[in-house]
Amino acid sequence: MADDKSGRDKQAHDEERRQREREIAAELERGDEAEPPVDASELAYFETELEPLAFPATGVEIVSAVGDREIESTVGTYAIADLVPDADGETFDSPDEIGVRIRRPTVAMAMKRVVEAGDGLPNAEMSRSQRDAYERTFRELAAIDADDDDEGIRVMADWIVERIDDRETIPGSRDVRRRAAKFCRANGYEVRNDEWLGI
Structure with a gap:
């Protein structure tokens, strides 16, 4: 080269x-999934349906091609359109990457809301590292207490979307982590300083 x-x-x-x-x-x-897992055979079958798509593919292309396809998890059935952002700004490099996202339906739905809210901003773009940080924050909230119906994920997704709507800017990942830690502490969950949320 x-x-x-x-x-x-x-x-x-x-x-x-x-x-x-x-x-x-x-x-x-x-192996320490807090979110009820989607069956591996279900994911494998779904990934074969994505083979006709050319990757990298945008969320819009994926939703257009397989948005009505349903994925079953141990707690319910979800349409792909409910889990993948219908946005040009969200790009997936492979079917595996989509599979990783939809394995955690609650996190996927939160990321969908956040990405779609930020996709229409004229002067702001969410970087890949920022998306990864948001997703990790949602996963950490899911792991805090598996029995709380993922309230923290919904609260944080609401907060991020409100900030995007009100300020027309995407909040920084550190602000999101701080807000998530504040939520956890206010609800009696311990957050240590050496943890992802402990900033």
């Missing part, structure tokens, strides 16, 4: 793609 700008850009893109693939593989191997 030539040592020029396009060669370096390709190397950086390839490394970023490999890093995302490693993160996806690590997520799939996680």
Whole structure:
């Protein structure tokens, strides 16, 4: 590969793609899921339905192609259109990446709301790292107490969407983590300083 700008850009893109693939593989191997898991065979069948799509694919393309397809989890049935943002700003690099997102339906629905709220802003764009931070915050809230009907996730998604609507800007991931920690402490959940929410 030539040592020029396009060669370096390709190397950086390839490394970023490999890093995302490693993160996806690590997520799939996680055994401490607080969210009721979607059956692996259900995900495998769904991923075969995505094969006709060219990846990377936007949320709009995915919802258009398979939005009415339903996925069953141990607590209910969800349409893909309820879990994947119908937004051009959300891009998925592979069917596996979509599978990781929909394994946690409550987190996926919260991310859908947040991404769709921010997608229409003219001067703000949510970076991939910011999306990842939001999603991790939602996962941490789900893990706080599996028996609380994921109230923290709904409260935080509401707060983020309200901030986007009121200020027409996307709140920083640190602000979201602080707000989530405040919610946890106000509801009697301990948040240590060495944890994700403990900032």
